[in-house]
Amino acid sequence: MPWFLYLALKQLFPTGRWFPFFTFMSGLGVAVGVALLVVTTSIMGGFGQGIRAMIVDTQGEIQIMSQAVIEDAPALLQQVESFPGVAAASPFARGVVMLSYNNKPAFPIVIGVDLARVDKVMPLQGYLVQGTVDDLDDDSVLLSVMLAQTLGARTGSLVDVVSPLALEKITQDEIILPRSLRVAGIFQIGHQHLDRSTVIAPIRLMQELYGLGNTVHGINVRLKPGVDEFEAAAAMNAVLPFHQRALTWFESEADFQSIIRFEKYMVFFLLTFIVAVAALSIMSSLLIAVVRKTREIGLLGALGGSSRAVAACFCAQGFILGVVGTVAGLGLAWVVITFRNEIVQILARLTVGPEVFQQFYGFVDLPSHTTGSDLTIIIIGSIVASTLAGLVPAWRAAKLKPVEALRSE
């Protein structure tokens, strides 16, 4: 081991001292910064992953959309299912309706699904907390759990539905009475975005409500496991007519994804300053060490140590502090991520209570998804920042002339 590295290690972890306070305090700053970065990016990644799961679970990995409506859905379904890697496809139509129950109005999104195909794309039965899919017919709907709670509706309740088509008819001096539909069941997908205000209906009912005839709005495509959705979508787009387009789950909710990604990058950017402050504190500590050890630096020169090696000794201390702090930070982050839900529960109990927490923030359980690329950036970034922080003290130490250093008081 080169002497400068040996001395750097000894100065950070002195012989006979079980608790190196200076090293601990300097490394703590880096550790906290790294832990915050890892925890935050993991939780933001968890939200992103949750959204992907929500989209893929309910509409498959790919959605084929048209500029207008899809006229010949059966032919397109046949074409799509012939693509390699496609496991199943199911048409859909969707739109907003006005729904009321006991004079309580709501404006949910209605998703019309093909009951003969939907289970191959979306495990609908698995989402039901009341009722069964078999009870769903052209005069009934499924309500999302929060919508049912808001309205006070239950399985068997009759809800009135008015579609935008009815409003259009009014302008033509025609009146379409609200359609009375039976609640065949209540579903809970597990994503607040969908559970808040969604209705699932047979596609024929949706076509009737929107006056679509036999047309549909799109086709949901489920891929076989392991098939890359972006490659599959590109292959489909290569043969689909120009007015139809295969969108991956990412593109179909691009705005939502962009917001999540933007938030993640902004939080990452802001928290990077914590690592920068930690690196500056390392620089400050090492600069003090250079002043405190001026005569030792002179001694090293008198013993034959080169000024470059003396500089390397302080640079190495920045690097070692970066490595130690980063490892500690990763450990701290692992603990926080592992016990994140317990921590949130405690915070919820100490503040507004779990119920209010759920109501306002939409979650009590935090998701987490840590990616290798995020970890790599954090690890390399914090170690590089700490090493760079050692450069200024190293430069100061290298500039000291041994004879002046030995004479210093």
Place this chain on the structure above:
Amino acid sequence: MSNVVLSAHDVRKTYLSGDRRIEVLRGVNLEVHRGESISIRGESGSGKSTLLHLLAGLDAPDAGTVSWAGAGAGGERRADFLGMVFQSFYLIPELDALQNVLMAARIRRAPGAAERKRAHDLLARVGLAERAAHLPMQLSGGERQRVAVARALMNSPKLVLADEPTGNLDEHTGDSMIEMLLTLCRETGTALVLVTHNVAHAAKTQRQAFLHDGVLT
């Protein structure tokens, strides 16, 4: 082959103090032979430490030359050629006594078993065999200086420069320190230049010089 290990010829050094030029050394000439010991005395501020730093190659003279065994002083030869002992010991506080001694070897190359044995032997020779694992803060002043002496001799140098090595020690400890330093240098054939205020210590060296008015007499 010449046995001159240290040679200073017409060495001059001037310092600026504000607007004043202080000519500290005005043509110092000195030759030290292999195994020889020489003391340099002088009044405070007479330039003893300045001369020692020039002889050690840590500073450059304004005029004149300093050479080690016929070649220029300082540079990469330092670790092999020169050992230094300072008044303030200058032990590295994070290292124990053995590691401090080994540091001189470590700067040359990573120490092996032979270097470790030599460091242990030197510590035993200065009477600190049992204190090898002690940190400087756990040693007395005299013990610290003995560690510094062992460190100075670690690389079997041709020359040891000692800058008032007893300055921070009591009289009795200082006496035994000088005896030990002279004995070790004599046994190993190492030349010694001892800068001291102490007349009795200076008298124990083979040659005595006095630095006065910038010139060695």
